[in-house]
Amino acid sequence: MAKTLTVLGIETSCDETAAAVVRGCAPGPGEILSNVIADQIAEHAPFGGVVPEIAARAHVSVLDRVIERALSDAGVSLAQLDGIAATAGPGLIGGVAVGLTMAKALCLASGKPLVALNHLEAHALTARLTYGAAFPFLLLLVSGGHCQLLVCEGVGRFTRLGTTIDDAAGEAFDKTAKLLGLGFPGGPAIEKAAVSGNPRRFRFPRPLLDTEGFDFSFSGLKTAVRRVVDTTELTDQMVCDIAASFQAAAVEVLVERSKKAMQAVSGRAIPVRRLVVAGGVAANRLLSISLSQAAAGLGFELLVAPAALCTDNGAMVAWAGLERLGLGLVSGLDVSPRARWPLDASRAAIVGAKS
Ligand SMILES: Nc1ncnc2c1ncn2[C@@H]1O[C@H](COP(=O)(O)OP(=O)(O)OP(=O)(O)O)[C@@H](O)[C@H]1O
Numbered sequence: 001m002a003k004t005l006t007v008l009g010i011e012t013s014c015d016e017t018a019a020a021v022v023r024g025c026a027p028g029p030g031e032i033l034s035n036v037i038a039d040q041i042a043e044h045a046p047f048g049g050v051v052p053e054i055a056a057r058a059h060v061s062v063l064d065r066v067i068e069r070a071l072s073d074a075g076v077s078l079a080q081l082d083g084i085a086a087t088a089g090p091g092l093i094g095g096v097a098v099g100l101t102m103a104k105a106l107c108l109a110s111g112k113p114l115v116a117l118n119h120l121e122a123h124a125l126t127a128r129l130t131y132g133a134a135f136p137f138l139l140l141l142v143s144g145g146h147c148q149l150l151v152c153e154g155v156g157r158f159t160r161l162g163t164t165i166d167d168a169a170g171e172a173f174d175k176t177a178k179l180l181g182l183g184f185p186g187g188p189a190i191e192k193a194a195v196s197g198n199p200r201r202f203r204f205p206r207p208l209l210d211t212e213g214f215d216f217s218f219s220g221l222k223t224a225v226r227r228v229v230d231t232t233e234l235t236d237q238m239v240c241d242i243a244a245s246f247q248a249a250a251v252e253v254l255v256e257r258s259k260k261a262m263q264a265v266s267g268r269a270i271p272v273r274r275l276v277v278a279g280g281v282a283a284n285r286l287l288s289i290s291l292s293q294a295a296a297g298l299g300f301e302l303l304v305a306p307a308a309l310c311t312d313n314g315a316m317v318a319w320a321g322l323e324r325l326g327l328g329l330v331s332g333l334d335v336s337p338r339a340r341w342p343l344d345a346s347r348a349a350i351v352g353a354k355s
């Protein structure tokens with residue numbers, strides 16, 4: 001039986017400064033002893049998006065207090081931890097460096113092992129923290145920086161089936177919200193406006209839907225929205241109708257590609273029968289409802305983490321660190337932060353490959 005571990009997780013790859021303490025053992029579920037998040041929405045809102053320099057400075061100014069609070073909420077001292085995990089990439093390099101350097105300093109001071117984590121693996125393994133999801137599973141990773149379909153066969157064992165060729169799913173929500181003057185972050189704002197809108201008012205394109213493979217594209221959809229915005233008077237109702245029509249198109253693309261992937265992986269030598277959705281866009285209700293119907297129709301179990309664990313948080317980092325620590329996969333204190341870091345090892349070997 002695997003040993004129960006207690007791990008501190010530190011997340012600073014984008015605009016959330018987060019730390020959490022998680023206890024448990026693989027395959028989960030784990031116990032979240034604390035989960036502290038300081039967001040930077042107010043700092044970035046005037047710019048309609050995350051400004052890397054502002055994000056890095058904001059992490060520096062609050063990270064020590066966020067970590068102190070995570071330890072005190074959990075009632076755990078540094079000495080009682082089994083290890084410290086931090087996001088080491090991919091992400092905004094200034095922010096990643098802040099969190100990773102803090103984790104190194106804490107490890108040096110406490111003698112605890114360091115786990116330098118791929119942020120995407122932390123999103124991917126959240127379904128094990130919350131539900132104890134067994135491997136293998138099909139993963140739809142839909143976040144602010146990514147839109148990918150992967151097969152996950154174990155910790156660090158990912159095979160990518162498809163990715164976006166332009167914008168990420170969350171980026172498409174954020175850019176559309178900006179066009180509509182809905183503010184930042186865009187995903188929740190679009191979802192809220194869409195509740196009062198008519199999703200059939202505009203028939204926006206469903207890019208790549210009829211093509212082979214599992215890739216995504218969202219820039220044509222965004223351009224179509226821009227065309228309507230530029231040529232129409234934006235009444236409150238019109239904004240809601242555009243938001244609802246955009247959301248319907250984006251969700252349909254994500255669901256149809258996922259269906260195709262489910263069909264493909266169910267025929268593998270070791271059949272995959274579980275679909276995990278991770279990343280901030282997984283918090284979208286229309287997406288999870290539509291995917292649950294699609295999964296049920298194909299005999300798949302659908303696992304979507306609670307909304308608060310879909311967007312960036314320290315608990316997912318602590319959990320993924322805990323899984324790696326349990327396997328003896330620790331890092332040296334000389335590990336470097338990485339702006340790009342693909343999950344799929346075969347992609348990681350390609351010099352300059354995007355994440
Ligand atoms: N309810 C929602 N509907 C649609 N999109 C959402 C919703 N909630 C959050 N998002 C989107 O999720 C994204 C944030 O997710 P997350 O924090 O996982 O991304 P990230 O960490 O910035 O990117 P990555 O994980 O790829 O580095 C934003 O683009 C946001 O608009």
Ligand SMILES: [Mg+2]
Binds near residue numbers: 143
């Ligand atoms: Mg993220």
